[in-house]
Amino acid sequence: MRPAGVAIAGAAESDLGQVAPGLTPTDLMAQASLRALEDCGLGLADVDGLYAASTQLPWASLNLGEALGIRTARTFDSTQVGGGSPLAHLAHARAAIERGDCEVALIAYGSTQRSVGRDKASVQEVSEWEAPYRPMLPMTAYALAASRHMHEFGTTPEQLAAVAVSAREWASSNERAWTYGKGPLTVADVLAAPRLCDPLGVKDCCLLTDGGGALVVTGAERARTLRQPPVHLLGAGEASTHRHLSSMPSLVETAAVQSGARAFAQARLTVADVTGVQLYDAFTITPILFLEDLGFCAKGDGGPFVASGAIAPGGSLPVNTNGGGLAYQHPGMYGLLLLVEAVRQIRSGAHDVVLGHGNGGVFSGQNTVILGSAATV
């Protein structure tokens, strides 16, 4: 028997894409939070744990509480580990609930990166040992990793492009996707797009949108009494090896190896049990590395695996079924939207076990969660 654990009881997104003028990241967090609470039938008075991070809001969890008028929070956490932060928050909220530090945790995210521009929205510390060489971060880091993967394993630009093509195919049936209605994308289109950091071009990069989301997390017993079927957190693993790319131990193996192994061990499951996957896809190289590091294909085989159509609609492993950061939405950090899509996959009845993997910085923070339907507990 697994411990009772926690479950995602409510999930929602804020306005997405290009939001109305004047809206702030806090506004979007608050909108998504109200929707997520409505989704599960809880109210603001039930919330006693606050979790949020945004590059635009260093004090994110306090802003979240203020915006919602919550003065009863007993624990709050603005952990910032980049795009995967909401997955870290989910693991931290589980610990707090199991410790008794809170009963109902609200995890929220909001960004107006498209409206205000990336330079304003995504301020980060810069290494003085990298700055003189003028990297275009984070893209340059991912380009370097891709160049090494190509050197070691023969991965090709066409295989990288297959990730973007697959994402667009998924988005073509998702009306909420930024690229919905923009028609198909071909490998040739991706390769013909302007190069930014070889081997990556414009179409190898995630979108730049506004948006946000929120999750309501509570103990599994309480979640069963609420409006929606609970989505159980079966396992969560965190791992980190560096902050800046020049300190990454291996450019072709991420700490997803460790975070994934920890999540699977907790869940007492293996990759064979996973039928749906949500992977952070900031650039086309990232899902290739995560598919390898999480065990969905062998190290070095990620290129041929994605080029085979395995991750596209109709393939053997549905990956980023909303279109992902490449074709759905990417509001600065994508982790929360990835979790919302995982919840949707399980609620739809199509999947009992979905793996979500978040990435932060330049392969810096790795966070894996394994979510399951009621049938898995």
Place this chain on the structure above:
Amino acid sequence: MESPARTFAGHASRGELAYQVDAAGLPLWPPQVRGAGWRVSDGLGTVHATTTIRRAGEDPYDLSLVDLDEGVRLMSRIVGIAPDAVRVGMRVRLAWDGEVPVFVEDLAQGARAPSPGAPSPGSDGL
């Protein structure tokens, strides 16, 4: 405590590419507080990964990670050749752009690869 960056800069002002080792003698990069001592590199290395950066309105430029033979991996730039002619595995030699370390292709030993059994940085607990 002296700033590790200042110590590095002192060496750089004399044309020396300095790096630290930890208590076990393993090389460290970048300069950091836990360093147990300083060494000066011979300035020879191999391109570990490379990209050409293309910013609007500018000439493209190289950015590479270089593995020094002493076991340090640092971000740098290969100069003196077209950026898209830089290759992973290329042997390079230290040059300076002011007090910023950059590298040039080392034609003299271009055919010489690092010894086959040598551990790569990162595989040995860096």
